[in-house]
Amino acid sequence: MTHQLSELTAEELRAFVAAQLERSRGRTVQLTDAVDTDDLVRQHSRLMSPLVWDYAHIGNQEELWLVRDVGGREPVRQDIDELYDAFMHARADRPSLPLLGPAETRQYVVEVRDKVLDVLDHVKFQGSELIDNAFAFGMIVQHEQQHDETMLATHQLRTGAPVLDAPAPPPGRRLATPEVLVPGGVFEMGTSIEPWALDNERPAHPVHVAPYVIDTAPVSNGDYLKFVTGGGYQDPQWWSEAGWAHVQKASLVAPRFWELEDGNWLRTRFGHRELLPLDEPVMHVCFYEAEAYAKWAGKRLPTEEEWEFAARYDPATGRTRRFPWGDESPGPQHANLGQRHLRPAPVGAYPAGASPLGVEQLIGDIWEWTSSDFKPYPGFRAFPYDEYSLVFFGTDYKMLRGGSFGTDEIVARGTFRNWDYPIRRQIFAGFRCARDPRPEELG
Structure with missing residues (x-):
């Protein structure tokens, strides 16, 4: 449907974006709720980040682009930007960082999402390349889905009993x-x-x-x-x-x-x-x-x-x-x-x-x-x-x-x-x- 976004009314576009945000977050929650706290913070391979890093990184990117940039709102957690900058720290080094714990991560991404939905309610989808056809929102949806696939690959690398199922x-x-x-x-x-x-x-x-x-x-x-x-x-x-x-x-x-x-x-x-x-x-x-x-x-x-x-x-x-x-x-x-x-x-x-x-x-x-x-x-x-x-x-x-x-x-x-x-x-x-x-x- 995305190639037809220019044909949607502003309200239809808002509804489409909200549905995509919800769908991607549902998958993230499924992948992170499937394991216990130890598995969330453990590094299952030096090629991959701990699942909890991916989870908070998803929220941090959403905050940077949609809350601060598109929305012009005050930062939620500016103090963690460097921790979740993918270019600042190699994956192998991320477990040694003072990362947010699982409970704090979940609270953070919920707070960010609440602010994003408020931005979505008020944004006008015109005036800049970043918001035309809700591009910034689409970029963040895709970013989350790409990290969901990365987290799925981390699940493949983890040891222990199976925790995911599908037909x-x-x-x-x-x-x-x-x-x-x-x-x-x-x-x-x-x-x-x-x-x-x-x-x-x-x-x-x-x-x-x-x-x-x-x-x-x-x-x-x-x-x-x-x-x-x-x-x-x-x-x-x-x-x-x-x-x-x-x-x-x-x-x-x-x-x-x-x-x-x-x-x-x-x-x-x-x-x-x-x-x-x-x-x-x-x-x-x-x-x-x-x-x-x-x-x-x-x-x-x-x-x-x-x-x-x-x-x-x-x-x-x-x-x-x-x-x-x-x-x-x-x-x-x-x-x-x-x-x-x-x-x-x-x-x-x-x-x-x-x-x-x-x-x-x-x-x-x-x-x-x-x-x-x-x-x-x-x-x-x-x-x-x-x-x-x-x-x-x-x-x-x-x-x-x-x-x-x-x-x-x-x-x-x-x-x-x-x-x-x-x-x-x-x-x-x-x-x-x-x-x-x-x-x-x-x-």
């Missing part, structure tokens, strides 16, 4: 073809019209893509297992120099959370130890693992441009869509999003979410590694602050696209760009392969 995703189905030939062409990458799109998604710009072949669905656990059991982690020919160095340094032998026991491959998922589901997309692999598998399979990873072309271009009309299935926002029939299911859905589970060319599960289930570095689009302008995107551009980060089962629909645009270090495995990331077409395929 199983829909069943998969056999795909008619494992690959799709994409004819190539010119499409409009990025966006200039999505009112809540973030700065690195902007502006829309024409991109020419040469013909290529892309996997119909993400690589499955079953397919990746063949790489594992075939000695893929022991053979340097499949790995880049940096990838092979990382494999040896980190002693990688399989995706994270996989374990071989009595001849059976098991995985741990939110505290559940279960037989590896062969029909689900592989997950918790780093960029180097995805790259090595692709080479082993005689393929490569798609570029970010190829990924978005497959996800948004309709060759029949020449239009660039918002999503693979069209312009309507994601529904449960389209994609596995929003923590609705606590796992990727089996391959073939969402035929209604297919692109016009028949490429499936591009949105939801797992973030997909691409071969591209994180670079700005032509005409990029940092807004509303440099630290969202500008400071990360360069060759240190690889691009991920599409969103996971833990990504909320308000974030999972066809234009949304995620990035991480190529060694990261705690995120809900997998991949699909691409390749150059053979001459006979081009006719």
